[in-house]
Amino acid sequence: EAGVTQFPSHSVIEKGQTVTLRCDPISGHDNLYWYRRVMGKEIKFLLHFVKESKQDESGMPNNRFLAERTGGTYSTLKVQPAELEDSGVYFCASSQVFQAPHGYTFGSGTRLTVV
């Protein structure tokens, strides 16, 4: 089975620009999560979708971040306008419904650099 796919793998943008990250979960996985790791620190939770609904978005830093999952398939995470502190690696993960946490499968991440 195909894994979690994230695109692009790297993105370098200027401060003030907009960037959209995409995540394609494993087919059939209703749960989709976004995480971020900044500057070698801990991996931080951003939000959790169940199908197309936002189950928990308590980790979203501010209103410059917008996540969508139309149709309950792939998800996008838009940062607009980007700031320097948004730089980091953005990970997406997916799991089946009611699967224990170890059922997470992470994508390889998108490394975002804001200059």
Next chain:
Amino acid sequence: DQQVKQNSPSLSVQEGRISILNCDYTNSMFDYFLWYKKYPAEGPTFLISISSIKDKNEDGRFTVFLNKSAKHLSLHIVPSQPGDSAVYFCAASGIGGGTSYGKLTFGQGTILTVHP
């Protein structure tokens, strides 16, 4: 307020020896703990987990120990192999106290280097 902490940024061990990675947590609502392994340019990969009702879980060369009273867990790798060199993340989940199942709280990671 960081609820999961890995206080050792790095650890270096000789091949064949034991690697011990440590993790401390503060949120008493955590009841499930996991270790993830991460290679460069890849996403974290699940390694081993433990429920709070247990104090030990073993899977091959990997053993996780949980001390609930001390809010401490550790990962033992025996024997260590050069291929184990990676970043190891401790993570926790639970219900209540600002956490929920599905939402993992990670530590900062420990870089393990196993020398041949």
